Amino acid sequence: MDFDDTPDEAAYRADVRARLERAAGDLLHVGAGDRVDAGTHEAELRRTQRVLAEAGLVGVTWPREYGGQGGTLVQQAIVQQELARAGVPTLINHIGIGMCGPTVIAHGSDEQRARYLVRLLRADDVWCQLFSEPASGSDLAALRTTAVRDGGDWVVNGQKVWTTLAHVADFGILLTRTDPDTPKHAGLTMFVVDMHAPGVTVRPLRQMVGSAGFNEVFFDDVRIPDAERLGEPGEGWRVALTTLMNERVAIGGAGGDLGLPVETLVRHARERLPRLDPDRQVLARQAVGRAVVASLATRYTGYRRFTVLSQGGVPGPEASAGKLAGTAAAKLVADAGVRLLGDDAVYAAAADGDDSWQRTNGYLPGLAIAGGTDQVLRNILGERVLGLPPEPRSDKAAPFSGRPAGGAR
Amino acid sequence: MNFDLGPDQRDAAAGAREFYRGQASAAAARAALEGGAVAPGHKALADIGFLGITVPEAAGGAGGSVLDLAVVAEQGGAVLAGPSLVTAARAAVLLADHPDLAGQLADGSAALAVLDGSVDGSAPSLDAAGATLFLALDDSGALVAGEGEATSGAPLDATRGLASVRMTTRRVLTEDATALWERARQVAATVLAAEGLGAADRCVQMAVGYAQEREAFGRRIGSYQSVKHMLVDAWVGVDQLRSLVWWAAWAADAAPDELPLAASAAKAWAAEVVERAAETCIQVHGGIGFTWEHDAHLYWRRAKVDRLLLGDAAEHLDAVARLAVAGSLA
Numbered sequence: 001m002d003f004d005d006t007p008d009e010a011a012y013r014a015d016v017r018a019r020l021e022r023a024a025g026d027l028l029h030v031g032a033g034d035r036v037d038a039g040t041h042e043a044e045l046r047r048t049q050r051v052l053a054e055a056g057l058v059g060v061t062w063p064r065e066y067g068g069q070g071g072t073l074v075q076q077a078i079v080q081q082e083l084a085r086a087g088v089p090t091l092i093n094h095i096g097i098g099m100c101g102p103t104v105i106a107h108g109s110d111e112q113r114a115r116y117l118v119r120l121l122r123a124d125d126v127w128c129q130l131f132s133e134p135a136s137g138s139d140l141a142a143l144r145t146t147a148v149r150d151g152g153d154w155v156v157n158g159q160k161v162w163t164t165l166a167h168v169a170d171f172g173i174l175l176t177r178t179d180p181d182t183p184k185h186a187g188l189t190m191f192v193v194d195m196h197a198p199g200v201t202v203r204p205l206r207q208m209v210g211s212a213g214f215n216e217v218f219f220d221d222v223r224i225p226d227a228e229r230l231g232e233p234g235e236g237w238r239v240a241l242t243t244l245m246n247e248r249v250a251i252g253g254a255g256g257d258l259g260l261p262v263e264t265l266v267r268h269a270r271e272r273l274p275r276l277d278p279d280r281q282v283l284a285r286q287a288v289g290r291a292v293v294a295s296l297a298t299r300y301t302g303y304r305r306f307t308v309l310s311q312g313g314v315p316g317p318e319a320s321a322g323k324l325a326g327t328a329a330a331k332l333v334a335d336a337g338v339r340l341l342g343d344d345a346v347y348a349a350a351a352d353g354d355d356s357w358q359r360t361n362g363y364l365p366g367l368a369i370a371g372g373t374d375q376v377l378r379n380i381l382g383e384r385v386l387g388l389p390p391e392p393r394s395d396k397a398a399p400f401s402g403r404p405a406g407g408a409r
Numbered sequence: 410m411n412f413d414l415g416p417d418q419r420d421a422a423a424g425a426r427e428f429y430r431g432q433a434s435a436a437a438a439r440a441a442l443e444g445g446a447v448a449p450g451h452k453a454l455a456d457i458g459f460l461g462i463t464v465p466e467a468a469g470g471a472g473g474s475v476l477d478l479a480v481v482a483e484q485g486g487a488v489l490a491g492p493s494l495v496t497a498a499r500a501a502v503l504l505a506d507h508p509d510l511a512g513q514l515a516d517g518s519a520a521l522a523v524l525d526g527s528v529d530g531s532a533p534s535l536d537a538a539g540a541t542l543f544l545a546l547d548d549s550g551a552l553v554a555g556e557g558e559a560t561s562g563a564p565l566d567a568t569r570g571l572a573s574v575r576m577t578t579r580r581v582l583t584e585d586a587t588a589l590w591e592r593a594r595q596v597a598a599t600v601l602a603a604e605g606l607g608a609a610d611r612c613v614q615m616a617v618g619y620a621q622e623r624e625a626f627g628r629r630i631g632s633y634q635s636v637k638h639m640l641v642d643a644w645v646g647v648d649q650l651r652s653l654v655w656w657a658a659w660a661a662d663a664a665p666d667e668l669p670l671a672a673s674a675a676k677a678w679a680a681e682v683v684e685r686a687a688e689t690c691i692q693v694h695g696g697i698g699f700t701w702e703h704d705a706h707l708y709w710r711r712a713k714v715d716r717l718l719l720g721d722a723a724e725h726l727d728a729v730a731r732l733a734v735a736g737s738l739a
Contacts, residue, residue, distance in 0.1 A: 001476065001659050002411055009410075263739035270734045282727075289726030292733050293653075293674045300652035303412040310410055321645050378638040386617050386640060388631035 003303065005078075006310070012075055016082045019055040026051040029087040031356075036089040037211060038126075039204070042168050045092035049123035052091070057083075059097060059121045066105055067118035073309040095165060096120045096127030100173045102246040104192070107231040107239045112192060116171065128169035129243065130160040130193065130217060137162070138376050140175070141184045141237060142395070145219060147176035147191065154178070154191065154229070156199075156222040162370070166202045166215035169195045174224075175240055178233050180401040187400055188236030192228040199223075209362035247371055258323070258367060259330030260360050262295035265337050268357075272340040280342075287336040294329035298322065317384035324377045327368050334361040412655065418480050425484040428457055433490040435704035438711075441567035447491035451539065455517025459485075459494060463501040468508035470501070470515040475596055475661035479603035479654060486607030489707055491568035492520075492536040495719075498600040499523045502593035503544050503552055507582055510554065513542070523593070525719070528553065528576045533562070535718060537572035545576060552586035555579030566710040569718075592665070595672035598719045599657040602672075602679035605715055606654050609647045609679075609686035612708050616640055616686075616693040623695075636693060643689040646682035653678050670729060670737040677725035680716035687712040 005013055020027075028044045030036055038045060052058050053067075060076040062068020069075070083091075091097060101120050104112055119125045136142040145158025156176060166172065172193050179187035195202070199222035204212035231239040269288045273281055302322055305315055337357035338345050349355035368374045382388045395403060414422070432449035441447050454460050462478040464470020471477075475498065482494040497514060500521045504511040513519035522540035526532035528547050537543070543557045559572035583589060617640055620631030630636050657671035687709040691698040698705040716722065733739070 001413065001415065001655070002663070005410065266733045266739040269730070273734065285727050285730035286723060288733070289677070289728070289730035292729050292738065293677050293726065296656075296674050297649035297653050297678055300412070300656045301649050303410060304652055306410055307412045318648070321648060325645055325649060375634070375638070378641040379634065381641045381644070382631070382637035386631075386637075386644060388617065388620060388637050388640065389629050391632050391634065392628065 009074065009078060009310070013078050013082065016057065016079055019057060020082060020086050020088075023051050023055045024086070027086075027088055030089045031087065037213070038092055038165055038168050039212060042092070045089065046123040046126070048088065049091045049093055049121075052083075052088070053122045058091065059101070062097075062101065062105070062117070062121070066101075066113055067121045072312075073314070074306065077306060077309060091123070092165070092168070093120060093123045093126050095129050096125075099129055099243045099246050100127040100171075103173055103190070103230060103239060103243045106242045107190070108192075109227065111227065112230075116192070125170040126165060126168050128163050128165045128172040128195070130163055130166070130172045130174040131240065131243075132162045133159060134161050138373055140240070141188065142400075143175060143177060143188070145174075145176050146180070147178050147189060147224070149178075149226075150223075152226050153223045154189075154226060156191075156193070156219045156224060158219050160217040160219075161205075161215075163202075163215045163217050164213065164370075166195065166217050167204050167212070171195060172217075173230065173243065174219075175236050177400065178236075181399050182234070183397050184395060184400045185237045186234055188240070189233045190230040190236040190239040191224050192230060193219075193222065193224055197222050197224075207363075207366065209359060258326040259334055259364055260337065260356070262292055262299075262329075262333055265291060265333050268337055269340055272342070276340070276342055284336070284340055287332075287339055291329070291332035291336040294325075294332050298325045298329045301325070317380055320372065320377045320380045321385075323372065324374055324381070327364065327374065330360075330367065331364050334364055337361075412652075414476075414480060414655075418477060421477060422480040422484060425459070425481040426487070429484045429488045429490050433485070433488040435489055435707045438489040438491075438566070438568050438707045439701070439704075441491075442564060447539070447568050447570060449490060451492055451520050452517055454492065454494075454497075455515070458515075460497040460517060461501075461511075461515025462494075463498055464504075464511045464515040465508070468515065469512040474658075475599065476655065476658040479600055479658035482600050482603040483607035483610075483654070486604030486711075487611045489566075489568050489608065489711055492539070492570055493601070493604060495597045495600045495604065496522060496536045499593045499597035500544055502596050503586075503589060504582075505589075510542075510582075522570075522572075522574070523597070524557075524574050524576075528579060531574045533571040533573055536570040537574050538570040540570075540574075543574055543576055544582075545579070546586060546590045547579070547581075550585055550587045551581045552583040552589065553579040554582050566707075566714040568711070569714055571714070592668070594719060595657075595668050596661050598672045598676040598725070599654065599661060599668075601715060601719055602650065602675040603654045603658065605679040605683040605712075606647065606650050608708050608711050608715075609643075609650065609683040612683075612686035612690040612705070613640065613643050613647055615704065616643070616690040619694055630693070639689050640693065643682075643686045646678075646685055650675070650678050650682045667737070670732045673720075673725040673728040673732070676720060677722045677729065680722040680725070683708075683712040684716055 028048045057079050059068035060071040060079050064070040133143045147154040147156045174191045174193040176189055177187050178189040199220040201218040203216050205214055206212050338361050341350050344350040348358050383390050437448035461470030462473045466472035478498050500514050514521050519542040520540045521542050522537040524531035524534045524543050524545040528545045537559050538561050544554050547553045555576050555578040557574040557576040559574050561572040620636055623630050653675040657675040660667040660671045691705045697703055
């Protein structure tokens with residue numbers, strides 16, 4: 001047992017650091033845990049990713065023939081750790097790299113792969129994932145956006161929602177219903193959609209903390225050439241599962257801190273604890289201690305998953321526990337950070353203007369929903385790790401068109 | 410990075426599982442509440458060598474690591490075995506410079522207990538009820554050994570052998586032993602968390618097994634999300650506890666500077682995880698889980714006692730916060 005890099009990993013990490021140092025002048029840098037708005041910093045974020053791609057640090061696990069590095073999952077994790085260490089913000093095309101691109105690689109035509117993948121890695125094109133709808137979030141297969149065949153095209157009508165990056169995206173992968181007369185999972189088809197096509201309308205949604213990070217997207221008679229289909233008609237669910245499996249690897253793989261790093265909380269506590277009165281200090285130390293322990297429990301469990309990657313394995317369904325527990329730990333960290341503010345904790349920003357704790361606290365309810373709600377993750381863990389039976393589903397076998405129009409019963 | 414057990418440790422765990430399953434059980438823990446002997450008992454643990462895992466080979470032990478011992482202790486915890494390997498691990502640290510006594514620990518010729526609190530009337534201490542030789546820290550900060558009179562209360566978990574002790578004889582083994590004592594207590598907390606890991610894991614297994622079979626309202630209860638999610642939360646806690654126990658045990662041998670933080674993190678997490686697993690196990694079983702005949706309450710008893718031994722969760726959370734702020738983490 002050890003926590004050191006293997007000689008190969010150490011050499012790779014040193015190489016990554018060297019490349020990052022050479023590129024540093026052209027990269028956007030932020031503080032730990034800070035999130036950069038893609039709307040206001042789009043140009044810098046695109047440039048940052050392009051520079052990193054030219055340095056060979058984007059698409060680490062992608063095959064070389066599609067512009068990737070042909071590397072391992074553990075190399076990918078090392079690059080992520082080093083980007084975080086260098087204060088480089090999340091890549092603007094993280095959804096494209098983690099989810100859309102792998103889906104095109106697995107299910108796209110040679111022509112699609114040639115057209116899209118290298119540009120995606122360079123952030124010449126930004127991608128989004130058009131899955132959730134107002135009436136189908138966790139129950140994704142109940143989606144209602146339709147695509148109807150018309151000659152060599154498909155005509156799309158409907159609405160997507162909670163679509164991260166749609167306001168800056170050039171392309172998206174779009175899951176539609178093409179056959180409403182089959183059961184809900186069987187009638188779906190996936191496409192690549194040009195976000196600049198006529199009939200696509202993107203409306204940013206203001207999130208609860210006030211900023212606009214995701215969007216609703218409307219499709220009014222949007223024409224998509226049949227050549228932009230991913231997989232066969234009716235195979236959309238299988239294609240979507242490729243995307244979702246890659247999402248799990250992207251979110252749960254490396255076990256990094258979600259929210260603000262616990263080290264940031266510890267530095268904050270060092271500064272703020274002495275300012276509280278002694279009785280409050282006792283209580284605040286309990287909150288800090290609990291947050292630290294929960295974070296370390298998640299971090300060291302991530303190291304066990306990382307070990308599996310390091311030995312050539314792939315993450316199993318237990319990786320879903322990383323996001324579930326990481327979200328809970330992130331909430332404890334952010335809440336302890338807010339409480340340490342003392343009287344300032346009731347305001348959106350401290351007297352010195354620092355709003356990082358409140359901002360993070362306000363962002364975390366979304367983390368418990370996005371990419372699999374806490375409850376969906378518990379279902380996955382209960383059924384695939386613990387082997388518990390699924391709940392019976394009354395709508396699984398019936399034709400989708402037979403369900404009540406309102407959705408509610 | 411290789412944060413996993415090695416093949417030798419996996420073999421040791423498999424061997425320990427087989428031994429403990431043959432020698433101890435929740436049924437034995439139940440019998441102990443009614444006056445039966447603690448199983449496997451001091452002699453059997455000495456004979457198989459578990460009391461000397463971390464005693465140096467020169468003193469008659471196996472010269473193993475705390476991690477080697479922790480993987481064995483987990484298996485003991487799974488069947489509520491006694492005496493505890495916490496005592497063996499803690500005594501082995503304290504007796505590092507006393508190979509004669511360490512040899513007696515390893516071969517079982519003395520039954521040791523380590524006392525918390527005053528030598529004139531200790532706190533309830535693990536395995537003190539049946540011990541023949543007591544180790545303690547006296548008022549001057551010296552490590553002392555001697556005999557004593559043990560007084561037990563009504564046992565909540567009879568496998569723990571808890572008793573308060575007034576030492577009647579004592580000789581100084583090591584002057585100025587405060588730092589040694591602290592380290593021994595941190596190793597003990599780590600091994601206690603390892604035993605808790607085994608117990609909590611067993612609770613989740615029992616509860617999951619029952620939820621896969623028991624039917625209510627026409628289907629198996631594990632299909633209901635209310636039951637499923639409770640089980641998942643218990644399992645996630647156990648999975649994370651395994652990570653903290655391994656880290657702390659590894660640190661005891663390989664990174665002593667990290668041990669105080671890691672041991673307190675593991676002990677604090679264990680206190681809550683084991684309790685939650687035991688309570689979940691009872692709740693999922695319903696009425697049968699609340700009976701004397703069912704095993705669930707024996708794990709619940711273990712959880713309710715262990716959470717308070719060697720410092721409760723609040724004490725260890727406070728320690729974690731103080732250590733982190735003082736520079737152990739950032």
